[in-house]
Amino acid sequence: MNVRFEKLYEETKAAVMRYVSAHCYSITDIDDLFQDTYLAVYKSMQSLTEPIQSSEAYVIGVAKKVLARHYSAVRRLRAQIDVSLDRRSGRGLAEETADSVDVEKLAGDRELLDEIFELVTVMPVTVQRAFYMHYVLEMSFAEVGNELDLSEAAVRQRVARALTEIRRLYKRREQL
Amino acid sequence: MxxxxxxxxxxxxxxxDMSQLTASELLERQRDGARVKSRRSWIGVAAVAAAGLVLTVGLLIYTHRDSRVTPGDDVDSVEDVIPSEADELPPDKGKEWVDLTILSADELEKAEYQCKAEGWPEYVFTINKHTVTAFRYLVSETVPTDSTELTGNGEFLVRKLFLRDLTGDRKPEIIAVLSPEDDPDTTLVRTLDLSTKSITEYNLSGAANISAGMIDGEVKFILEDQETGEISYLDAEGLKNSDLYRRAQKQRLRIYLGVIKASDSTTYQAQYNLSESYTVSGEGRAVMSSSQLYGYGRGSDEKVKAVLDELLSDSVFDSITDIQEFKLEDYNYFSLENENIEKYGSVISLLYFSDGNRGVRVSVYEAGVITVLLQDTDSRIFNYYTVTGQSGSKLMKRENVFFGGTALDNISVMKITDLNSIPEEERCISSDDGQFKAYYSIRESSREGGGYELVFDRVIYPEGESPADYLMNYNVFYDGLNNATDSGEMPIKEGTAIGLTEIRDGHSLGGIDIAIQTDHIVAEYWINFNASSVKPVYIV
Incomplete structure (x- = not known):
């Protein structure tokens, strides 16, 4: 069983991660959705008698249902976007973008990492998806655009805007 | 780094990135209860700690859910979407918004859910894959016709759908985030107040991307400034007062046409965008005269004037310069319900002023003929459209008015001298028996003040009669039927000229009223210089 599952997992995990990233409502859900998908797959494989003909189609199909369940009404009700406006209250104070900020210095700053994460998670979901797919899954803008049904230019534009926000954050950080 | x-x-x-884990590591994490949990409380199911239990419960829920809410299935009750188990209901049920977006628009591609909302059994709304037959989706009530003034007539992608909980003490309301199917990059938000069936649309195209999300239990509008990328979270009141909303209004003025709408014989409504309108009352035609709509006529209804002043002074109208921004086909309908329209053939509606230089006016010049004019403040006509076959209390659909979406780039100014191009027999004042005929033409005036003049080129009298027998009283009108700018009495003979110094090319609503009374003729002619009706009109 584990061998079958491992084989299927290795064959499909990248596609599932892409799918989940492109269809989540918040990047904070991605890990849960990914795990839930494979939990469901693992469980269902135990009762499968027929071989799976198309691994990716099968797992993506499960992922779709996991998303449906995850984002069902009550769950979404409770999953209210717990966004505090205070998080962004400092925005706009630093007018300059921080092209010259020393990223190396900031790399170990866990608070900054948290702040960046928080900042990204309150951005529009399309931006979140694009960010995750580009920076974490290391997909090209064209690939992201293809997944999100956006032009490459549109993805670049969205990411660039968000990056400006993040750079403001660096700048503030550096000024502290 | x-x-x-x-x-x-x-x-x-x-x-x-969980995909970096191997399958064994993934399963191991489950087994050890080390699953990376969402920070959200509802995910904090205690059973997560026990992997087997999670698997069992999870699968049970999964299977149960799957059997009920699989894309493509119909759902008989909202309870199929919102489980009724007490432990899953929010503690303050009745005062919260519920997000009914089951899946993203992509996910909904093959899905069709029909939900009967708990507590609103009379309302059934349908999310039909990409479409919300939305705002047409209420089965028990007719959607207000005003809804046709919303963006687009097509189908929409459903981005998000929220409803205010049914049993609360707040008004029931639905908020939908939609994208026109033919323009998926545009998002707009519509709110539907189910208690009044009123729909409000927030489309900030050109200024901001708009969405909506649940924040602290309330649905907030999320605006992303298209220029700066700034994101703000606003309630409806905050949205309406925001600079972005204002800016979007300016950007989208093409659909903010003002309408003076006759809803009955004495009440008229000035409406200049989708959500704001003014209702004024008056009596009969007086209220609707063009001069009053412009606000400088005699005997203006102060209310009308006040409304128009407010419309025209609104800062929304202060900076549009490109007439191509107008998109007349977005104008939806107007109602012609005043019997006086047919009787008087008068201007009945002022639609819209943009930057003070250009505007749109709907006019009715003849019974059953509706003319839509694009004019500037000098009443020069940029273009006009005429619709025939409609009259009186007909609801004019936009396609009737703007048939074929007539292009605005075909702009030309009509010349008064164009009147000379019509056949001479039609440029003629004559007695019923045809024995008296006075042919006229328009030519540039050599008088001080310039302009034009109407000259009688050739006059035929009945035998034995002379010019002295054919005195005419005339009135020259500049802006419609009310304000004669020149009047006089003179015999009709060759060379007689009536000065038209105030009338310029492209003027609408100008004309000459000529009354003749002899032993044989009692007649009155209205020679209309309106570009849409260059023919003289016999009135009496």
Whole structure:
């Protein structure tokens, strides 16, 4: 069983991660959705008698249902976007973008990492998806655009805007 | 470390790339209860700690859910979407918004859910894959016709759908985030107040991207400034008062046409955008005269004037310069319900002024003929459209008015001298028996003040009669039927000229009223210089 599952997992995990990233409502859900998908797959494989003909189609199909369940009404009700406006209250104070900020210095700053994460998670979901797919899954803008049904230019534009926000954050950080 | 790596580190601190795990590691994490949990409380199911239990419960829920809410299935009750188990209901049920977006628009591609909302059994709404037959979706009530003034007539992608909980003490309301199917990059938000069936649309195209989300239990509008990328979270009141909303209004003035709408014989409504309108009352035709709509006529109804002053002084109208921004086909309908329209053939509606230089006016010049004019403040006509076959209390659909979406780039100014191009027999004042005929033409005036003049080129009298027998009283009108700018009495003979110094090319609503009374003729002619009706009109 584990061998079958491992084989299927290795064959499909990248596609599932892409799918989940492109269809989540918040990047904070991605890990849960990914795990839930494979939990469901693992469980269902135990009762499968027929071989799976198309691994990716099968797992993506499960992922779709996991998303449906995850984002069902009550769950979404409770999953209210717990966004505090205070998080962004400092925005706009630093007018300059921080092209010259020393990223190396900031790399170990866990608070900054948290702040960046928080900042990204309150951005529009399309931006979140694009960010995750580009920076974490290391997909090209064209690939992201293809997944999100956006032009490459549109993805670049969205990411660039968000990056400006993040750079403001660096700048503030550096000024502290 | 590069910036890319920094951002990746930031993102993966709380949203790790689980695909980096091997299958064994993934299963191991479950087994050890080390599953990376969402920070949200509802996910904090205690049973997560026990992997087997999670699997069992999870699968049970999964299977149960799957059997009920699979894309493509119909759902008989909202309870199929919102489980009724007490432990799953929010503690303050009745006062919260519920997000009914089951899946993203992409996910909904093959899905069709029909939900009968709990507590609103009379309302059934349908999310039909990409479409919300929305705002047409209420089966028990007819959607207000005003809804046709909303963006587009087509189908929409459903981005998000929220409803205010049914049993609360707040008004029931639905908020939908939609994208026109033919323009998926545009999002707009519509709210539907189910208690009044009124729909409000927020389309900030050109200024901001708009969405909506649940924040602290309330649905907030999320605006992303298209210029700066700034994001703000606003309630409806805040949205309406925001600079972005204002800016969007300016950007989208093409659909904010003002309408003076006759809803009955004495009440008229000035409406200049989708959500704001003014209702004024008056009596009969007086209220609707063009001069009053312009606000400088005699005997103006002060209310009308006040409304128009407010419309025209609104800062929304202060900076549009490109007439191509107008999109007349977005104008939806107007109602012609005043019997006086047919009787008087008068101007009945002022539609819209943009930057003070250009505007749109709907006019009715003849019974059953509706003319839509694009004019500037000098009443020069840029273009006009005429619709025939409609009259009186007909609801004029936009396609009737703007048939074929007539292009606005075909702009030309009509010349008064164009009147000379019509056949001479039609440029003629004559007695019923045809024995008296006075042919006229328009030519440039050599008088001080310039302009034009109407000259009688050739006059035929009945035998034995002379010019002295054919005195005419004339009135020259500049802006319609009310304000004669020149009047006089003179015999009709060759060379007689009536000065038209105030009338310029492209003027609408100008004309000459000529009354003749002899032993044989009692007649009155209205020679209309309106570009849409260059023919003289016999009135009496």
């Amino acid at each position: 590069t910036e890319n790596e920094l951002i990746k580190n930031a993102l993966t601190r709380h949203a790790p």
